[in-house]
Amino acid sequence: MSIEAKEEFRPKIVAFCCNWCSYAGADLAGSSRLGYPADVKIIRVPCSCRVNPMFILRAFEKGADGVIMCGCHPGDCHYSTGNYYARRRMTLLFSMLDYIGVENGRTRVEWVSAAEGVKFSTTMNEFVEKIHSLGKNVRLGDLRCRN
Amino acid sequence: MSSEKKQAELIREISGVNPLKCMKCGKCSATCPAYNEMDIKPHQFVSYVANENIEALVQSKSLWKCLSCFACVERCPRDVQPGRLIDAARQVVVRQRGGNYLKADEIPELLDPELPQQLLVSAFRRYRR
């Protein structure tokens, strides 16, 4: 391989998982040995409603190429209602990102229960693939151009 | 899309009715003053549209027996409103035949002193837009 050979694109992907369903779903994916790319790094939060839009924007600003948030299925939230608020917040945030021209494939919400190891793994595989197709995140890292 | 499917969709669109909301209680048929005149009964109308069995529906006598009294619409507990479905089916037929709505200024000419008031009222209900 020559030195000029382009380095393979390895996306940085942050996954916020709620402690009760999705983090456990990720654990189940692990104990079932259902692989997904190592590009995904999980941050544990008590509930999807703990995810502040600022966290997501911060991740992009620091160089993340994709951010995914996973929580309990609507109706199954450990705290009863947390994911309903999270759903509204994320819907509006994603719509705003789309509005300013950031590819909406870079953000995703998926409801993953503690029993859905398979879903967790397929979701992550799909998401990483999507980020690969979008390539490096340039726009959110530098929205303001200083000519 | 088959033509029946298309027509069913058209009926749903015109009527604004979702036939899947029906819980098959039969209150519409129970309440219908023209029930005995009908070959397809009001509650069946809903399932015919749900099953997209439109051809039989538009051929049915019931289409023209419905008085548009809207008792079924008024009393339906699930807000399915069978009367609106019948009305929509009628419109589909009328449109196919190239017919159109009455214009308000055409009406005085058509008036007949013998004409029952009920008919006028239901015509307004049916054709007001």
Next chain:
Amino acid sequence: MQRIGVFVCHCGSNIAATVDVKKVAEMALLEPGVVHAEDYQYMCSEAGQEKIIEAIREKNLTGVVVCSCSPRMHETTFRKAAEKAGLNPYMVEIANIREHCSWIHKDMEEATKKAVILTRAAIAKVNLNTPLKPGESRVTKRALVIGGGIAGIQTALDIADAGYEVDIVEREPSIGGRMSQLDKTFPTLDCSACILTPKMVEASAHEKINIYTYSEVEKVSGFVGDFTVDIRKKARYVDMDKCTGCGVCQEKCPSKKAPSEFNRGLNTRSAIYTPFAQAIPNVPVIDTDSCIKFKTGKCGVCSKVCQAGAIDYTQKDEIVSQKYGAIVVATGFDTIKLDNYDEYAYSQSKDVITSLELERIMNAAGPTKGHLERFSDGKAPKEMVFIQCVGSRCADDRGKPYCSKICCMYTAKHAMLIRDKYPDVNVTVFYIDVRTPGKNFDEFYRRAVEQYGVNYIKGQVGKVIPQPNGKLLVQGSDLLDNRQILKEADMVVLATAIEPNEGVRKIATMLTASIDTNNFLTEAHAKLRPVESPTAGIFLSGVCQGPKDIPETVAQAGAAAVKAIGLLAKDKLLTNPCTAQSDELLCNGCSTCANVCPYGAISYEDKEVNDHGIRETRRIAVVNSALCQGCGACTVTCPSGAMDLQGFSNRQILAEVDAICR
């Protein structure tokens, strides 16, 4: 600056086969704050834990990162170990390098790289960790049960039997609730009063149970384990201690025109009254709206005839304030008003009645002494029609969207009883579906059809038209026969939808318990915590949570009692320290956070703050850490960022984000 120790577990070969654990430890040492790093075969083993304890002591560690399996597995283990060494357990974080790394990746280099990053994130978090201490709150060993129907009575009995004091608050002059109005109960047909009355007596005689009848909850403050409740004892105008329950006052009272609430207004009662003969307590109350003494100042017959001198016209409402550790809501139900259902002619004909009215008519102590008769002319009916789902399963706002659950069974019961007692009466039931999920329920319904010849017709009734001849013309349809039916009936019985009792929303608001759009109280978890409210210390019993029959109500009442007992059995409550906290210098007092809190844990206080020398009184959000469960909904909704979650603070999560994206 923290002094952090990093402990990398091999987990046998579970981790070490795919992750270069030595490399992870080595890389960890490069991170800020890390003063110690080692790896070991099994960190969770005794020996492994000992290594952590030793390092904490020897190197004065202030924080620990264990790179191992999921925190859901061993977080508690390692936190306990740290505690043993004198470190605050909340200074320990786990980097999950097994489930989230070694088990799902095959390439060693890749997995090691990821493990290093996960470790880095955990270190970044620990750098910002602060020692947390679970709060403690005391538990008042007394329970309050709101509602004295079968649900409340059963709950109170079960709690009292476990040795705790219980107070029942009942709005009506007697306990007993809806069940006391019923004649027979399905599917066994035993008499309702026969099985309920002994329970009422047991409750009133129980040394641990104190009953406040004719009383209402006025105010609730406090939180789980430590509620303070004001109870309004409405003036009875009869001295509870003096009254002997002889009943002479009721007999002699000249005002006898008030509709009897107990008999659903089918007959009348005196102005001084007990709702029914077996009332507990057997002490009457004076209804001031119909009492001549109260209206005109003249009369006083009851006072004259009372030998015990128990009548006291000057009595006033009294407020009792009491402390409780647990509160059980058992407020029950009523039937809906039928104003929106003109088509069934309920308001036009006396012979169209609700099922609950029929219960009273069938009851030997009821307005007709148990004889089935028409209220219009007193004649015995020959044709009875029952209409199901009146106001239930209704998508528009005329009725209720839910199934009232009990109507199918009580209608089968009524039909059966009528056919049994009056074999010449024809009984027709118009139904949409017959729902009989319950032990011996379907058998019961089949008996009504097969043995008693009750005529079930599938199809809802469209209209009931009172005829000039006094009959009722029922217009229905038979969907299976595809024919329209016009049937002349003598009486029509409406299976009227049930709804939570009036006033439950007010009670829910006082308790900060969540309540749905149908006024049913919401359970903490629909499947796993069905008898608890999301608000800690509040439990749900009976129909206030959703439609139920008697056996289900009693079962739930027992379950609610057990949950309450479980709480009362504790001397102190340890609270989760990972709770939200509001920074009083940043808080706007805008109330947004309280709107999203599912536990009612946030309240507002006017508090004097010192904001860099400026002293002023501000409206500030205050989190009750005994109630907060730590979901974090408030932290995101807070516009100023004043709310933060301990253990998962904004800065901690951002540090993890930064570490991962670095």
Next chain:
Amino acid sequence: MQELIKRAKELLEDGTVARVLGWKAGDLPYNPEPAYFDSTESLADFVYNGFCGANLSKYLIEASKLEGKTLVCLKPCDTYSFNQLLKEHRIDRDKAYVIGVGCKGKLDIERIRKMGIKGIEQISGAEMEDAADTLTISTIYGERSCKFADAMLERCHVCKGKEHQVYDELIGESKETKDADRFAEVARIEAMTPEEKFAFFQKELSKCIRCNACRNVCPACSCRKCVFDSNKFDSAQKANVDSFEEKMFHIIRAFHVAGRCTDCGECSRVCPQGIPLHLFNRKFIKDIDEFYGEYQAGMDVNAQSPLTDFTFGDVEPGIVGERG
């Protein structure tokens, strides 16, 4: 205006109010500024004309802490902000005496300048008394004129209506000036390709000098301390170069006021760089209306705000991609 001053004098004299919050003339004919008047004499400086666009409701946060009542002049659209602040317990209803002042649309000096009218000395037709639909502007280059409507602020073209949502008394006539679709511009951007959208916002946001005028004027941005000034998010203003907030400031600000923003348009009015900041807020409003049902912040003090509310059947975030 005279009626307003007369009434203000009366209320000051009879002690109903301790001060009046209104506008006084600025150094130029078109820049009146918010001002307190605490005596009848000081009211000599009081003005109210077509350039009094400033939404005074936010000043009541501080005024609520002062002794006595404050008379505040609110235009119909300002009353939404007043209600929203009430809802958030930021102001005290008992400390305010609201005079709903008439409004026939407010003027934007930038629009007049864009028509090539420079060197302005005097503008007539901007007084609220006359129903003039033409402005006569004397400039050092002679007299010029333009249509009132052409000089109106953007927000007045999408006026929420002439009704005051809250007031103690009303003075003056109002006129509905709506002649455009509130969401047309948002819809136009939505229809762009991602590249065009990005280019549009990059161009606009590049003008931002972080002067914080938008934040300071915004009635919804009423936090005692903004998250951008606190250390709670590691986001205190560091160097204005390459910091996170620098890039995300406007998105986060819009998110923070989502569901609370009444669309008063003050952010765009005061932006010295002319960034159409309302386009962020209005996007959220449009989405909220579409996803969760129409909602106007500040209309009903008791309504649940869309972001502190939910229904079981809410749309999933995936709708953003599906909608295309």
